[in-house]
Amino acid sequence: MTAPAPDVDLGGRSPWSILPPLCLGFFMIMVDTTIVNIAVPTLQAAFDASLVTVGWVNSAYLLTFAVLLLVTGRMGDRFGPRPVFVAGLVVFTVASLACGLAGSVGVLIAARAVQGIGGALMTPQTMAMITRVFPAQKRGAALGIWGSVAGVATITGPVLGGVLVESVGWEWIFYVNIPVGGVALWLALTRLPALPTHARTFDVPGVVLSVVGMSLLVFGLQEGAAYDWGTIVGPITVPLVIGAGAVVSGVFLIWQRHRGEDALLPLRLFVHRNFALANLAGAAVSFAMTGIFFPFTLYLQQVLGLSPLHAALVGLPGSLISGVVAPFAGRLSDRVAGKWVVFTGFVVLAVSIGVLATQVQPDVAVWRLVVPMLGFGVGTGLVFSPLGNLATTGLDQRNAGAGAGAFNTNRQIGGVIGSAVVVAALTSRLATTMPAAAQDAARSLPDAVREPFVEGFRQSAAAGLGAAGGGLDLPADVPPDVVDQVRAAAQSAVEAGFAAAAAQTLAVTVAVLLVGAVCAFAMRGGRPGHEVPGPSKQTAPTVGVAGPPAG
Incomplete structure (x- = not known):
């Protein structure tokens, strides 16, 4: 056992005693980024909602989580990580109860947004605790355990969700957080130390600009297909909303430059090569982690x-x-340059999802999908642990909190954009693949029903419906054998069309992962145990702050 940092009083306990509450809290946060995906068809049926609407059950959580990380990181500096973590744990647990009790999809989306607030309050504090309590020479081992928990949680979400949805109902994907949150709260109150605080000012205009900018961007991407990328209401169009989001985000960056050291996002952090590249890589892996499960789980079920x-x-x-x-x-990143571990992880992820996309077919054997998912697990394990440490190792102590907040914000923004882009891409591809599959299936049908059959698919796919073809009305005098023939053709077209759309959507995540691999390759190598020098002089001791790059 090694002694903790000089300003931390653990009452004689080991630094490892703080990990259980931090890991439990973070486990809940990461599980809830993917657990809803497995329940999408169930939620559509329960609330009679569209695919895009149910997509917001996940996007609302990711959005509030992402846009608040910068300010909640500052709150931890001002009031201390322990009380802010406890407050976030309470908010998250109570919001989970509200999600389970939701009687409409609107209430569920609102409760999920509050859940995201709780997650945002907790996440920066877990990083601050581990960084400040563990000595530098033991921090990598602690982050390895933490990264393991986050990686397992992200991929376990669909598994746990499937068990709960099938056995006790969709509500329990949220109720399960209540006992876990209760245990985590007790551990937090009894094991987390009170750390010194630092006076900080809150950049309120920056918070407003970042929230407005991201909200406009995500709404435009998420809802664009529903409005055929055209008019929303009156003169307001989807391109106008996305453009306004880009402009507001640009104003936010200008304001951050003006604020200097008091900014929510100090822009001078990005002159550090590894920090800037790790932020982009973190966004890429979160994009993929969020994006892969949405089309894949729908394909498996539908x-x-x-x-x-x-x-x-x-x-x-x-x-x-x-x-x-x-x-x-x-542990490996302590022996070789961490960039090579992360680079290998990105390559394994890209290859695995690329292979998976080739296997997404209507009649594929399930074991052929499990094999690339094994590679997916290897890739996420390689990326999770070292990337966060690469992001902020070498930043001076005054900027460690801001660096961690910026890294996690960009990581979560990648998840939000991933969710929005994947939903939009899947919906867009369905509008093409469904009518094409119907055209092929209609060749075996009688002439009298062939054109209405294809037109029914075309209209349904344009409306963004998963069960395309449901709008086909057959005349009452159609013989029963023809009705059966039409139904069989419809089922074949749905399966072929959806499989093709899902495979093409998965290909989007492959391209994003290759961007992450390029970022990792371009990082400065550095020998393990040595700081990577930044372009400016450091006037305070350096400290590494890490966070698992999962969405």
Whole structure:
């Protein structure tokens, strides 16, 4: 056992005693980024909601989580990590109860947004605690365990969700947080130390600009397909909303430059090469982690006909492998340059999802999907542990908190954009693949029903409906054998069209992961145990702050 940092009083306890509450709290946060995906078809049926509307159940959580991380990091500096973490844990647990009790999809989306606020309050404090309590020579091992928990949680979300949805109902994907949150709260109150605080000013205009800018961007991306990328209401169009979001975000960056050291996002941090590249890489992996599960779980259930539980079990072996690989990757990054561990992880992820996309077909054997998911688990395990440490190692102590907040904000923004882009991409591809599949399936139908059959698919796909073809009305005098023939053709078209759209959507995440690999390759190598010099002089001791790059 090694002694903690001089300004931390643990009452004679080991630094490792703080990990259980931090890991439990972070486990809940990361599980809830993916647990909803497995329940999407169930939620659509329960609330009679569209695919895009149910997509907001996840996006609302990711959005509030992402846009508040900068200010909640500053709150931890001002009031102390322990009370802010406890407050976030309470908010998250109570919001989970509200999610389970929601009687409409609107209430569920609102409760999920509050859940995101709780997650944002907790996340920066977990990083601050580990960084300030653990000595530098032991911090990598602690972050390896933490990265393992986060990696397992992200991939375990669909598995746990499938078990709960199939056995006790969708409400329990939220109720399960209540006992876990209660245990984490007791551990937090009894084991987390009170750390010194630092006076900080809150950049209120910066908070407003960042929230407005991101909200406009995500709304435009998420809802664009529903409005055919045209008019929303009156003179307001989807391109106008996205453009306004880009402009407001630009104003936010200008304001941050004006604020200097008091900014929510000190822009001078990005002159550090590894910090800037790790932020982009973190956004890329979060994009992929969020984006892959949405089309893939829908494909497993709507095309292959798997139950929520069986669909979730497809990812279970990968989840277990991720948990084994992450601690190993943390230790490995102490022996070789961390950039090569992260680069290898990105390459493995890209190849695995690329192979998965080729196997997404209407009649594929399930084991052929499990194999690339094993590679997915290896890749996430390699990326999670070292990337956060690469992001902020070498930043001076005064900027460690701001650096961690910026890294996690960009990481979560990647998840938000990933969710929005993937939903939009899937919806857009369905509008093309469904009519094409219907055209192929209609060749075996009688002439009298062939054109109405294809037109029904075309109209339904344009409306963004998952069960395209449902709008086909057959005349009453159609013989029963023809009705059966039409139904069989419709089922074939739905399966072929959705599988093609899902595969093409997965290809988007492959391209983003390759960007992450390029970022890792371009980082400065540096020998393990040595600081990577930045372009400016450091006037305070350097400190590494890390956070697992999952969405």
